[in-house]
Amino acid sequence: MMRRGVAGLAFLAAVALLAGCAGVTVTSVSPVKYIAERRGDALTTGRLSETAQESLRVVGIEDCRERPVACRETLLASAGLSDEQRLSALAELWIEAALAADAAQVPEDIALEAWLETARHAYAYLFHTTRRPGQRAFEDRQTQVRDYYNYAVQRTVTRLFPSFRASPELINGAPIGAGGWRVEAHSGDFELTEVTHLPEELVAASSLRFTGLRNTYRRDGFGSELVAVMSPPGSGVSAEQPFDEMRFPVFTALLSFEGRTLAEVLATRQAKVVLYDPYRSAQVTLAGETVPLAANFTAGYGLWLARSGFARQSLRTLFGMADGIVRPRIEMMQPYDPNRRTIVMLHGLASSPEAWINVANEVLGDELLRRNYQIWQVYYPTNAPIALNQKTIREALLQTLAHFDPGGQARASQEMVLVGHSMGGVLARLMVSSAGDNLWPTLPVLPDGTDESGRAERVRQRLTPYLAFEPLSQVTRAIFIAAPHRGTPFAGNELVRRLANFLTLPLAMLEYLGDINAMFTRPGPNGNEPGLQRIPNSIDNLRDTDPFVRAAAELPIGPHVRYHSIIGQSDPKLPLVDSSDGIVPYGSAHLTGAASERVVPSGHSVQEHPLAILEIRRILREQLQ
Numbered sequence: 001m002m003r004r005g006v007a008g009l010a011f012l013a014a015v016a017l018l019a020g021c022a023g024v025t026v027t028s029v030s031p032v033k034y035i036a037e038r039r040g041d042a043l044t045t046g047r048l049s050e051t052a053q054e055s056l057r058v059v060g061i062e063d064c065r066e067r068p069v070a071c072r073e074t075l076l077a078s079a080g081l082s083d084e085q086r087l088s089a090l091a092e093l094w095i096e097a098a099l100a101a102d103a104a105q106v107p108e109d110i111a112l113e114a115w116l117e118t119a120r121h122a123y124a125y126l127f128h129t130t131r132r133p134g135q136r137a138f139e140d141r142q143t144q145v146r147d148y149y150n151y152a153v154q155r156t157v158t159r160l161f162p163s164f165r166a167s168p169e170l171i172n173g174a175p176i177g178a179g180g181w182r183v184e185a186h187s188g189d190f191e192l193t194e195v196t197h198l199p200e201e202l203v204a205a206s207s208l209r210f211t212g213l214r215n216t217y218r219r220d221g222f223g224s225e226l227v228a229v230m231s232p233p234g235s236g237v238s239a240e241q242p243f244d245e246m247r248f249p250v251f252t253a254l255l256s257f258e259g260r261t262l263a264e265v266l267a268t269r270q271a272k273v274v275l276y277d278p279y280r281s282a283q284v285t286l287a288g289e290t291v292p293l294a295a296n297f298t299a300g301y302g303l304w305l306a307r308s309g310f311a312r313q314s315l316r317t318l319f320g321m322a323d324g325i326v327r328p329r330i331e332m333m334q335p336y337d338p339n340r341r342t343i344v345m346l347h348g349l350a351s352s353p354e355a356w357i358n359v360a361n362e363v364l365g366d367e368l369l370r371r372n373y374q375i376w377q378v379y380y381p382t383n384a385p386i387a388l389n390q391k392t393i394r395e396a397l398l399q400t401l402a403h404f405d406p407g408g409q410a411r412a413s414q415e416m417v418l419v420g421h422s423m424g425g426v427l428a429r430l431m432v433s434s435a436g437d438n439l440w441p442t443l444p445v446l447p448d449g450t451d452e453s454g455r456a457e458r459v460r461q462r463l464t465p466y467l468a469f470e471p472l473s474q475v476t477r478a479i480f481i482a483a484p485h486r487g488t489p490f491a492g493n494e495l496v497r498r499l500a501n502f503l504t505l506p507l508a509m510l511e512y513l514g515d516i517n518a519m520f521t522r523p524g525p526n527g528n529e530p531g532l533q534r535i536p537n538s539i540d541n542l543r544d545t546d547p548f549v550r551a552a553a554e555l556p557i558g559p560h561v562r563y564h565s566i567i568g569q570s571d572p573k574l575p576l577v578d579s580s581d582g583i584v585p586y587g588s589a590h591l592t593g594a595a596s597e598r599v600v601p602s603g604h605s606v607q608e609h610p611l612a613i614l615e616i617r618r619i620l621r622e623q624l625q
Contacts, residue, residue: 041144042096051141055081055089087125088141091148094118109179115155116181119255122149127287128262153255154204154224157273161202168198183271190251190275199228205299213302214358217365221292223252227300242396243330248300252276252293279334297364310352318350318383320504328380328396338410340374348422353377355421362613369620383503386541387466390430418478421607425483432471432478433555439467442547471558477623478563481607482581486553486588487544500539564619565597568606
């Protein structure tokens, strides 16, 4: 009896054991964890994705890390997987190997080959399987594999760059050998054809994070987003040119593989890198497919500002110290494009292009505006008299236009828009005004009977370009922001007056002014009374009692110019006519006849206020109509 009981218990135990082996249990996961598990992969989490692990289990592989070569060969040979499963898993296994090679600092050829294999298998999955990319547009797996391709292109191009930098003649020329591969490089529509135009450095846009910029504007698509760091201004460029082309242009690199079939692509050792300007190309053809081109429109601009040293240099300029600037420079935010209209931005006193940090970025971030405009920022010595800056900025703009468009027929030379903040707004107004003889009375009068040499006439001839001018015909719209058209009492308070006495013009600028400077420092009528001790500087000109600014405020604006005002109001409780932005009174910034006037609750740096930026974008869109 006992023996039968023991046998029964043994039978029940065996049944229970068998049931436990064959049973399925279930647990719940949150939506967040579910999505993380589905989208995590070797690139984002350091672990193979669920999709890749499924493919490995189908062919009987639990772990690929012990024998990676045999594992990849098994995946290639297995008939139990579709081409999409096989190639996407191989692309992920290769990126896992490439990341490990980078971390282990293996020889360059080994790491480069791993990145090329990653790009090749991702490329094969994307373009040489039965379904086209558009048919998988909403699948997570395609997004993952596209990311493998884009990152592999980035690593490949940055690793190959030193070789092409050492032998620039290979750009658009013969291929170079790289780990058993032969890779060609073509500049595409990105201008890198001359040796002097090769960058000194390549920076991956994905590696950059900026403080001070509200947004980073980019476009999803195919390719690696990169920034080319060009030589500093003056290196290989004529010093007579008043402009600096963008030192940090962005471009997008694509990598393609020789072959028209899947088998040919998997067998080739030939690859081609092509560089594209994302401002010029929104779509490209890759393996016979029209695909969106990836782009980062903020990275180059942000890097330019971060490395510019503008804050320090603008202060040195203000006080006439060494390493400041003497003449205006036109800073171009992208390579010149004859088919885009030009926006010219002028900053204010003691400032620099940093005044437009978010304004320029938001304009370039607006797709419609980006397709139709290019931005030039004027960087000028803010200690100089307004009349001098008016003349030299005007000359710099005209010389830049003549350099790029001698015939003046390009869209870039027509219907230009001036945007000026603070003193830059006063300068912008002079650019679109007709002076006639209205500014001559603002000059100090030469004493009678002391001009035997005809010095007064010579001075008048020299001053004509500063005081007699007409509106720029290329400009049809202007935006004045917190502009003290009639000056400001702030420039006349005691502290600011003391500061103005420390403002000095550099020797190079005084030499340029020549006998104009002598006129302001001449002796008095009796030969022993001192005349004016210095040329009025910009702070002098911004006082609400200054003769020049008062006369300039009455100059007629050209009838072909449509103009707008954006005005800050620091205390909204005050009546508008009695308000100011803390520095410029409303009455000085207001212009009768403006096409629009927007008052923003802000201090003097109103140009950076989101509402002001929205208004600028609205006006620029209106200009396109």
